[in-house]
Amino acid sequence: MIKQLRKGQAEVIGGLMVVSVLLLIIIPLILNTMTSSTNVGTRNYVLRSQFEIERWSERLVLSADKTRLENPSTVEVTIVRIWRNISGRSDPYDLPRPINISVGGYLPINQLVNNLAELEAVVTARGRVIKIQELLPPSQGGEGGEGGGEGGGEAPLGLTGEEITGGNYLYNYSISVLKCQMGSTNCTTTAVPAIYYNNRWIANRSNAWVDITNEVDSGEIMYSDLDENKAPELVILYKDNNNKYYVLKDKDRYEYTIRIRNYTRIKADTKLIAIYIKLVTRLDKTATINTFIRATLVYTLNNAINISNYATLSTAKIPQINRELAIYEGYVIFPVKQFEQFSSIVGNYPGDYHLDIEVRTEALSSTGNTPFSSGIEYLAVVSN
DSSP: OHHHHHHHHHHHHHHHHHHHHHHHHHHHHHHHHHHHHHHHHHHHHHHHHHHHHHHHHOOOEEOTTSSEEEOOSSSOEEEEEEEEEETTEEEEEEEEEEEEEOTTOEEEGGGTOSSGGGEEEEEETTOOEEEGGGGSOSOOOSOOOGGGTTOOSSSGGGOOGGGOBOGGGGGGSOEEEEEEEETTEEOTTTOEEEEEETTEEEEEETTEEEEOGGGBOGGGGGGSOTTOSSOOOBEEEEEOTTSOEEEOEESSEEEEEEEEEEEEEEOTTOOOEEEEEEEEEEEOTTOEEEEEEEEEEEETTOTTOEEEEEOOOOOEEEEOSSOEEEEEEEEEEEOGGGOHHHHHHHHHSOEEEEEEEEEEEEEEEOOSOOOEEEEEEEEEEEEO
């Protein structure tokens, strides 16, 4: 009886040892498999997130002479396919070899197509489709008067490229600041309109464009091209107590009004006037802002005679690496034929008109300390 008990105990102990060995082997295997699966899943998620971030960071702009695609983004852009329009037919074309555009680099258009009109879109290796039409201002063509007052063509409301003025093309006009307000501070007396072009600050003072680079604080360059498309915006500079110029900006509220003298010519039989504008605003990522735009055409021979209207503002926040932008790109309409007030003014007072643009921006909410600022990238007036 005693021998049988000892034999049974030995079997139990042996079984426990076998089970323990199996557990010591199986449990680590299970844990290792679970950990590996988790690591693979996490790694795939990270890689996918990184891929999406890089894909949406891809950006191309068209050079000023429209001969190159330039890469101002923070990632290399690889083009693998293009869409071409030949004789009115749109077809995809896979490139024989992918073409890389390094950060800050460019690609001549003639390496893709014979001329820009053939190129509809490019497709990147990350799957981003970049439409060429979205890189262009409204298409050129037709006949336009000085400042674009009498343009025609097939573009919306008769807009053609001849009317558009922005960047250094504004040097053709005399521009003044009628009002400048930063919070509770009035800065009208020292304010000047300015453009940062060819590494120089050029401002309009006393009806003349002059170089004031040495008078502007060196840190203000970052506000000269807010959307970084190499098309400098018209900004307002003001002088502080140290006699240095700074770009108009504030954390709570600012406003300004500029006048572009003799900007457009209006005929007596005009039925419709449209004022196009692109306004770029830099703001804190936590901010919610309200922007107000009013456009006014002022008769040059009598400032009391004018027609004024407000823009319907619809902004889109575009995340950047260290900042956000709100971009308004649209138009203000004067339906002259439909409104007796407009029709009477235009009919009785045809001729040259100044263009006044009033911009007022205020923060509705913000938890940050970054001031917001804005600049006008381009303007145009058409009438027909």
